[in-house]
Amino acid sequence: MVIAFWICAALAVFGALGMVFSKKAVHSALFVALTMINLAVLYAILEAPFLSMVQIIVYTGAVMMLFLFVLMVVGVDSSDSLTESIKGQRVPALLGASALGVILIGLLGNITMTNIGFDQAYVAYDGNIDALAGLIFTKYLFAFEATSALLITAALGAMVLTHREHAEKPLTQRDLSVLRFKSGNHPGSLPSPGVYARHNAVDIPALLPDGTMAEISVPKPLAARGAIRLIDLASKDEVQALNRGEAVITSQSTDRVEE
Amino acid sequence: MELNNFILLSAILFSIGAVGVLVRRNAIVVFMSVEMMLNAANLAFVTFAKANGSIDGQVIAFFVMVVAAAEVVVGLSIIVSIFRTRRTASIDEASLLKF
Amino acid sequence: MSSALIADITAPSVNYYMLAPILIVLGGAVLSVLVEAFYPRESRRSAQIALVLTTLVVAFLAVLNIKVDAILGFTIVNSLAIDGVSVFLQGLIILSALVGALLISENRIDPLGDAFAAQSSALPGSEDELAFTERGWYQTEIWSLFLFSVGGMLIFPIANDLLTLFVALEVMSLPLYLLVGMARRRRLLSQEAALKYFVLGAFSSAFMLYGSALVYGFANSVELGDIAKALSASAANSNLMLVGGIFILIGLLFKVGAAPFHQWTPDVYQGAPTAITAFMSAGTKVAAFGALLRVFYVALSGLAWDLSAVLWAIAIITMLVGTIIGVAQSDIKRMLAYSSIAHAGFLLLGVIAQSKAALDGSLFYLAGYAFTSLGAFAVVSLVRDASGEANHLGQWAGLGKRSPVIASVFTLFLLALAGIPLTSGFVGKFAVFAAAYEKGLAPLVVVAVIASAIAGFFYVRVIVLMFFTDASGDEVSVVVPSFATAAAITITAVVTIVLGVIPQPVFDLLSNALFLK
Numbered sequence: 001m002v003i004a005f006w007i008c009a010a011l012a013v014f015g016a017l018g019m020v021f022s023k024k025a026v027h028s029a030l031f032v033a034l035t036m037i038n039l040a041v042l043y044a045i046l047e048a049p050f051l052s053m054v055q056i057i058v059y060t061g062a063v064m065m066l067f068l069f070v071l072m073v074v075g076v077d078s079s080d081s082l083t084e085s086i087k088g089q090r091v092p093a094l095l096g097a098s099a100l101g102v103i104l105i106g107l108l109g110n111i112t113m114t115n116i117g118f119d120q121a122y123v124a125y126d127g128n129i130d131a132l133a134g135l136i137f138t139k140y141l142f143a144f145e146a147t148s149a150l151l152i153t154a155a156l157g158a159m160v161l162t163h164r165e166h167a168e169k170p171l172t173q174r175d176l177s178v179l180r181f182k183s184g185n186h187p188g189s190l191p192s193p194g195v196y197a198r199h200n201a202v203d204i205p206a207l208l209p210d211g212t213m214a215e216i217s218v219p220k221p222l223a224a225r226g227a228i229r230l231i232d233l234a235s236k237d238e239v240q241a242l243n244r245g246e247a248v249i250t251s252q253s254t255d256r257v258e259e
Numbered sequence: 260m261e262l263n264n265f266i267l268l269s270a271i272l273f274s275i276g277a278v279g280v281l282v283r284r285n286a287i288v289v290f291m292s293v294e295m296m297l298n299a300a301n302l303a304f305v306t307f308a309k310a311n312g313s314i315d316g317q318v319i320a321f322f323v324m325v326v327a328a329a330e331v332v333v334g335l336s337i338i339v340s341i342f343r344t345r346r347t348a349s350i351d352e353a354s355l356l357k358f
Numbered sequence: 359m360s361s362a363l364i365a366d367i368t369a370p371s372v373n374y375y376m377l378a379p380i381l382i383v384l385g386g387a388v389l390s391v392l393v394e395a396f397y398p399r400e401s402r403r404s405a406q407i408a409l410v411l412t413t414l415v416v417a418f419l420a421v422l423n424i425k426v427d428a429i430l431g432f433t434i435v436n437s438l439a440i441d442g443v444s445v446f447l448q449g450l451i452i453l454s455a456l457v458g459a460l461l462i463s464e465n466r467i468d469p470l471g472d473a474f475a476a477q478s479s480a481l482p483g484s485e486d487e488l489a490f491t492e493r494g495w496y497q498t499e500i501w502s503l504f505l506f507s508v509g510g511m512l513i514f515p516i517a518n519d520l521l522t523l524f525v526a527l528e529v530m531s532l533p534l535y536l537l538v539g540m541a542r543r544r545r546l547l548s549q550e551a552a553l554k555y556f557v558l559g560a561f562s563s564a565f566m567l568y569g570s571a572l573v574y575g576f577a578n579s580v581e582l583g584d585i586a587k588a589l590s591a592s593a594a595n596s597n598l599m600l601v602g603g604i605f606i607l608i609g610l611l612f613k614v615g616a617a618p619f620h621q622w623t624p625d626v627y628q629g630a631p632t633a634i635t636a637f638m639s640a641g642t643k644v645a646a647f648g649a650l651l652r653v654f655y656v657a658l659s660g661l662a663w664d665l666s667a668v669l670w671a672i673a674i675i676t677m678l679v680g681t682i683i684g685v686a687q688s689d690i691k692r693m694l695a696y697s698s699i700a701h702a703g704f705l706l707l708g709v710i711a712q713s714k715a716a717l718d719g720s721l722f723y724l725a726g727y728a729f730t731s732l733g734a735f736a737v738v739s740l741v742r743d744a745s746g747e748a749n750h751l752g753q754w755a756g757l758g759k760r761s762p763v764i765a766s767v768f769t770l771f772l773l774a775l776a777g778i779p780l781t782s783g784f785v786g787k788f789a790v791f792a793a794a795y796e797k798g799l800a801p802l803v804v805v806a807v808i809a810s811a812i813a814g815f816f817y818v819r820v821i822v823l824m825f826f827t828d829a830s831g832d833e834v835s836v837v838v839p840s841f842a843t844a845a846a847i848t849i850t851a852v853v854t855i856v857l858g859v860i861p862q863p864v865f866d867l868l869s870n871a872l873f874l875k
Contacts (some may be wrong), residue, residue: 013272019295025285048308108267136321202355248309
């Protein structure tokens with residue numbers, strides 16, 4: 001027991017110091033978890049088996065995991081900024097808090113403590129959990145009821161501050177594609193210029209299978225400037241011929257272009 | 260088993276927690292330090308329960324855990340909401356309010 | 359194995375008459391959560407307001423009922439004490455909450471809606487928030503949180519053991535931390551205030567808890583009466599009791615906003631939505647001073663001599679910090695916050711004096727201050743420019759010419775805060791100072807009078823600014839409020855005058871206000 005105490009006490013203090021002095025918040029959280037597990041062992045040494053389990057389940061299991069979860073949300077590498085916003089505040093704070101510790105240890109060091117144990121307390125009850133229940137539901141009944149208000153507040157608070165509602169239901173992928181077709185724009189990608197034409201220059205419209213020009217294949221700014229080069233009629237015939245599956249002998253005069 | 264040592268341990272943990280609150284600038288770490296202080300108080304309660312032979316201290320420690328859990332939820336949701344608005348978790352960045 | 363033992367646990371007797379106000383308010387809070395879940399959004403706000411006001415009125419009737427026909431005493435195995443003081447404080451808290459609810463319900467003075475963000479989880483200025491604002495939807499959860507907070511305030515001053523005290527402190531504070539961060543305008547400021555309030559609040563409640571642990575170690579009980587008995591019985595381990603007592607006081611002094619634990623007050627008062635500031639300044643102060651008085655009078659009176667040096671120092675620092683730093687403020691809400699710190703200092707005289715007269719004086723002071731402060735913040739919320747409230751003192755120049763009625767009402771509140779005769783502030787201060795003087799606290803009374811004189815300066819400065827200075831040309835206007843705010847301002851102004859002119863009925867009411875030990 002004594003050895004267990006010293007090991008756990010040392011680890012608990014190590015964890016607490018680690019929490020204060022580690023640069024990254026995640027490391028701090030893990031150090032706190034270490035301290036809390038050791039405290040659970042200490043509770044077991046102090047004959048509080050129920051609390052020991054609750055400590056592990058609630059603190060290391062729930063509370064510290066919640067901390068880690070929030071750390072993940074806000075970014076793991078959110079470390080301390082080393083600049084002090086209030087000049088020279090850190091050193092006095094450190095000294096003040098250390099003085100508090102020294103005074104506290106000095107005052108509490110010489111108290112005389114009995115070690116009565118729970119034999120008397122358990123007379124009316126069937127062990128630890130029974131005795132706890134006996135107190136929770138009689139002497140501390142009101143506090144027990146009041147904590148329910150606390151839990152509702154916590155749930156409500158978490159919802160109010162972090163649960164985002166939308167005024168309207170956000171659009172799904174299906175809604176988006178329906179909208180795209182409804183608007184009447186060209187749904188697919190536009191034909192590229194120069195298809196079936198003699199040229200594939202960007203200013204020459206593509207030809208549709210019937211040989212007419214597809215004006216949407218030419219960039220709009222060119223069309224607006226009137227810089228589209230129209231193709232000769234011969235190529236229209238050639239396209240129609242191609243579509244009929246006939247062989248086409250292209251003429252040499254590929255550069256005849258009407259303005 | 261010398262119970263004084265448990266009380267001294269709780270005093271040490273409480274002081275380290277207080278140092279953490281005053282020295283660290285990351286709101287989440289500050290908040291962990293507060294949890295450390297609550298745990299120190301719990302250890303004192305459980306120790307005194309054994310020393311005085313009354314189970315009350317254990318019951319109180321149990322209540323403190325419940326309260327601390329609720330407090331953690333509220334505190335972390337405040338931190339998350341301020342982080343969303345501001346994208347930082349440092350309490351000094353929060354400095355629109357000047358002395 | 360334990361089925362045979364269940365019979366051994368006898369259920370504690372619960373006096374429902376005494377608990378009625380608390381149960382009604384907390385029950386109303388739970389109902390309001392259900393309304394939140396099942397009521398259509400469009401009519402939720404009016405349903406919530408109706409529910410909250412009904413709950414508070416019924417709870418107030420329940421408080422009156424205790425006074426008439428219930429036997430005063432402890433209930434649920436000594437965890438709560440219903441006595442003259444707690445009945446008075448509960449009534450006062452519920453009335454402050456009623457006025458506070460009227461202020462919170464105001465949605466006419468801001469063209470966008472009430473004082474709270476349409477959706478606090480959405481980023482300020484985001485599309486979601488705009489969509490909510492456009493549709494006129496409100497964040498109606500504030501009403502549930504508000505009622506939970508009121509419930510905690512009702513428990514806090516009547517808690518008769520340290521565990522109930524701690525739980526009540528959290529029930530009262532957690533909803534307030536949330537409400538502070540939900541302002542519609544200047545959201546960042548508001549969220550930072552919430553963070554500051556939360557971190558410092560959790561820090562101080564950890565101190566209170568550690569103190570409770572040490573006191574438990576000393577007395578082997580957390581009941582206030584047992585602590586007093588143990589204190590008079592044994593001198594062994596007195597260190598434990600001394601440190602524990604001081605730590606508990608730190609937690610309570612934080613809540614009342616006494617220096618050097620006051621740092622949160624100006625920031626939170628400035629950042630919170632003004633209606634919440636008003637409610638906090640009244641409700642929290644009444645509840646926390648009630649608890650402080652009970653802990654000090656019932657449990658720690660045996661420690662009074664040991665603690666007197668600490669308390670004297672704290673009272674003096676609090677009065678001086680509140681007044682001297684208050685003079686330097688240029689923001690009206692911060693100025694009122696420092697004024698509230700100064701008032702906490704004056705009230706500490708009543709805590710230190712430890713006599714029936716001091717107790718009566720403190721309770722009267724709390725009643726007067728609660729209504730005056732509610733009224734003052736209500737007026738602050740009416741003076742606006744295009745971007746929201748015009749809180750800079752410079753913007754208040756020349757208000758007397760533009761809106762003489764509002765400026766005069768504000769002058770009344772300032773005079774009451776300064777403690778000018780014929781207002782409630784004067785009677786309260788006089789009663790507390792006289793009681794303190796009788797108990798031989800003359801040096802403290804001298805400091806208090808000097809501090810009052812300095813404080814008088816900055817109240818008068820605002821009055822001069824409003825009436826005898828020309829407007830600076832800013833576009834500041836006094837908005838015509840809805841019926842709710844108008845009623846709140848009227849009620850608080852009338853109470854401030856009536857308590858100042860005919861205070862005797864209240865003192866008669868207080869004649870049997872004693873702490874059950």
